[in-house]
Amino acid sequence: MDARRGSELFAMKNITKVERKSDREVVVTRSFDAPARLVFEAWSKPELFVRWWVPKSMGMTLRSCEMDVRTGGSYRLEFGDGMDFFGRYLEVTPPSRIVWTNEEGGENDSVTTVTLTETDGKTLLVVSELYPSKEALDADGGGAADAMHETFGQLDELLVELASKS
Amino acid sequence: MVQYTSAHLDASFSALSDSTRRGVLEQLGREEASITDLADRFHMTLTGMRKHVAVLEQAGLVVTEKVGRVRTCRIGARRLEEVAAWIDRYHQLWDARFGELDQVIEELKRKEKSDGRKTRK
Numbered sequence: 648m649d650a651r652r653g654s655e656l657f658a659m660k661n662i663t664k665v666e667r668k669s670d671r672e673v674v675v676t677r678s679f680d681a682p683a684r685l686v687f688e689a690w691s692k693p694e695l696f697v698r699w700w701v702p703k704s705m706g707m708t709l710r711s712c713e714m715d716v717r718t719g720g721s722y723r724l725e726f727g728d729g730m731d732f733f734g735r736y737l738e739v740t741p742p743s744r745i746v747w748t749n750e751e752g753g754e755n756d757s758v759t760t761v762t763l764t765e766t767d768g769k770t771l772l773v774v775s776e777l778y779p780s781k782e783a784l785d786a787d788g789g790g791a792a793d794a795m796h797e798t799f800g801q802l803d804e805l806l807v808e809l810a811s812k813s
Numbered sequence: 814m815v816q817y818t819s820a821h822l823d824a825s826f827s828a829l830s831d832s833t834r835r836g837v838l839e840q841l842g843r844e845e846a847s848i849t850d851l852a853d854r855f856h857m858t859l860t861g862m863r864k865h866v867a868v869l870e871q872a873g874l875v876v877t878e879k880v881g882r883v884r885t886c887r888i889g890a891r892r893l894e895e896v897a898a899w900i901d902r903y904h905q906l907w908d909a910r911f912g913e914l915d916q917v918i919e920e921l922k923r924k925e926k927s928d929g930r931k932t933r934k
Contacts, residue, residue: 661915663908666826675907679914685921689914698917702909774907 670781675774683765686772687742690761691716700724722747749776755783828872833857834865838874838888845887848877 661678668674679686689695693714701709707726714722716739723733734748737758745761760775778784828834833855840846840854852862866886869875876889 661911663904663911664830665903665907673903675903677907677911679911679918681918681922685918685925686914688921689917695917695921699910699913702906702913704909705906772911 668775671778671784673776673784675776677772679770679772680768681770682768683763683770684742686763686770687745690745691739691741701726716745752783755779757783824872825874828868828874831865831868834869837862837865837869837886841875841886841888845885847883847885849883851886 661680664676666674666676689699691714693712693716696714697709697712700712701707707730709724710727711723711725714720716722716736718736718739720736720739721734722736723731725731732749732751734750734756736745736747738744738746742765743763747759749757749759755778757776757778760773760777762773762775764771764773776784829838836855837851840851846854848859848862848866851857851866852859855862857865866875866877869886870877870889873889875886877884877886879885
């Protein structure tokens with residue numbers, strides 16, 4: 648079938664791209680080989696969302712997840728140990744747009760905007776995280792991803808991984 | 814908390830957006846190399862490789878040193894640490910998420926395909 652060997656070229660698979668658009672905004676882009684309605688479904692149905700939002704590599708377990716995915720609705724993700732993530736949906740427009748607040752950060756609250764654009768049956772996903780300040784952005788680094796900090800390996804290893812994407 | 818300089822990060826991410834340059838970084842992560850070595854390895858002209866190295870150098874990802882006629886390249890560690898820490902947080906998290914999201918979506922696709930024969934919503 649398709650080439651999925653470890654050392655395949657980047658171009659062969661859908662790349663996750665992270666860009667810092669400004670002092671306050673980080674944008675993640677990724678394509679998916681599916682129509683937007685299916686990608687949207689995976690983002691908006693809690694039972695599907697919990698299956699991928701907390702990847703195994705994070706070493707964390709989601710204790711509960713409540714999501715009322717509609718404009719004005721709210722959500723709450725609980726990891727235990729007092730690590731909760733919560734906020735409100737500012738806009739939900741199936742199957743193209745979800746905007747929510749991240750309110751666990753107090754003054755560092757950010758707003759996440761997910762945009763889905765379908766072309767020829769593929770969907771380009773853009774996730775923008777907009778922070779109130781540069782400091783808030785620097786301090787965050789992807790929310791729960793802080794938990795991964797200790798697992799940072801050697802610089803060389805990371806580079807090899809980035810380059811080979813194995 | 815390390816303070817990241819956004820201009821540096823912009824340059825770094827832009828430098829990392831090219832597969833040859835990522836390959837060069839990977840290579841230099843193993844051992845330092847001259848421009849000539851790199852050009853050979855990546856089947857490029859010296860001029861082409863010089864340009865790639867210049868981009869990486871401007872981004873602080875690579876440092877070069879000219880000794881005699883040979884310009885030796887190696888990883889620019891300090892800046893890389895900034896970028897690596899930052900990338901780790903964002904990129905690793907999102908990439909891992911999306912890897913698992915792919916599987917969920919594949920499942921939805923299969924389901925829709927089998928349901929689709931009966932009815933469309």
